[in-house]
Amino acid sequence: MSNQDANPEELVCREGDGQAIEILTPREVPLGGLRAKKVRRTLPQRDRSFIGAWCFADHYGPDDIEHGNAMALGQHPHTGLQTVSWLFSGRIDHADSAGFTQTVLPGQVNLMTAGKGISHSEFSDTSHGDFTLWGAQLWVALPNHARFTEPTLVHYEPPAVTGDGWTAKVFIGSLLGSSSPVPTHTPLLGAEIVLAAGGEIEIDVDPEFEHGLLVDHGVIEADGCEVKAAELAFIPVGRTTIRIASTDGARLLVLGGTPFGESIVMWWNFVARTHDEIVQYRAEWQDQITKGGQIVPESRAMRPGRFGIVPTATEPPIPAPEMPKNVRLKERR
Template identity: 55%
Template sequence: MSNVEAEPAEVTCSSTPGGAEILEPRDVPLGGPRAMSVRRTLPQKQRSLIGAWCFCDHYGPDDVKMDVAPHPHTGLQTVSWLFTGEIEHRDSHGVHAFVRPGELNLMTGGRGIAHSEVSTPSSTVLHGVQLWVALPDAHRDAPRDFQHYAPPAVTLDGAAVRVFLGELAGSTSPVTTFTPLLGAEIILPAGATIELGVAPGFEHGVLLDTGDVTVGETALTPGALGYVGTGRTTLTLGTRDGARVVLLGGEPFGEEIVMWWNFVGRTHDEIVSYRDEWQAEADRFGRVDGYDGVRLPAPPLPGGRLRPRGNPA
């Protein structure tokens, strides 16, 4: 999904271990007369990254149509995960695929890629998350790629766990990432409490989609993201009435990045160059075939040089 804010914030990010905290979402409209409203928990001033996860949009359930025209990405992987609906994906790697509930679509836009996303005619309700993963310096110019995976549900103390990235509850995803990561959907029945064995070198985020959940002793409100720092070997989730959550994790990202619009880079000048190349229809991003419409223009750059923002120490 594109970040279609008219004045996207520039972000230089670094990640450091810290204590537990709650990241409240902010509402961001995604353009057009029937604009989707997404709840964005990453990035924000309070925290910019969880592991290499650098962007988290949570949307729906909304009775809307999605039509995101071709737009560019650099230096990241996009992770699409749906609860309800269906989205048609086309990209400049030549991939034509569909995003469906319970199935992961992961696109690598290292050196540069473009893609479009359109809800299918039968989809009137959309509900899901759109996530970005920052690529480390050694792989940030990785070639275009696309991976699809439908993880099986495994049962843990009555909860259904689908691991789409990494390893959890005895289930391992075969999908390739460039830093150690965890991504999973967990559905807890009413009255359940589960203890998850997690990697102590990871920091974690628990996004509450529906219902009620506690992370340890901390209760989350729907749409909030609960952050837990490194050093934990277990993570306890509990619910009164039942819940669905998305669990994200990863080793703290030891590099600074600059993120503006749909680009992840390392310097102001790189971001300017990426924008200029997109506006000039340069080969870096390629072409998206099969989309009926024009591509998204890049918004204007802010006045002055892009300034760093990162996690608190």
């Protein structure tokens, strides 16, 4: 189901119009601790940090959460990014320090803007009888002019667009005549496409965009290049169309955007511009959640600070990992 190699190889196809399509394979990582939910991470990679402003892509499921592998992320911080939650199955309850609470269901998007700083929690919910959790968690890096914006949350359920052998839902940007009202700070695209067996679609795309095709299940052919389940195909700028087909049927996410053009430093849940900013953010989070060097037993006992406090939270906040010793974090471009 996934490639557990900590250093996955990057493959290159040279089909279609001759522009290289890179196939990025995932690595399996624990989400929130060694005994926590496992996810397949395809972005960032050693040689690929961005697709547009998309800087992080986790893909998970289908998971039977009645018998373990649930999502249980207690209060934790973010800076300098937007998180995008998209589900294929299941239910996630979101709460944050800006005062927003929102349940996410399949076919709905939650976009949380962390900006200058926010804390939030995410828990899978089986109260409605759906015990299969399946979806993607994506991050967008905020450009320099917007990275200290006020935190907020936007929720949206896009309409389905259908054609011969395919269905699409556009949750960010515009594609196939459908446009999303979800605000972003750089030009972006995010859409789900489902292909029936033998289905094929040719999408008109912005030639100034980079694109990524993240295959959830099935196998697709993208401009002559085979992309398997859990792989991400990177398509560089310059194309005006992308042809996608599947013999047995498939589901995928289409991500895109103009090249980000800025360097970032990304560590744990923080996106910043320098190593020293990361050190500062970590110190501020640890100061909020500890008293006498110990984690506070309840989130309501946290100190106020940059990241705020989730008003409905009762679980202990998640402490930050230790910073790497004698190493300065490197910039990504």
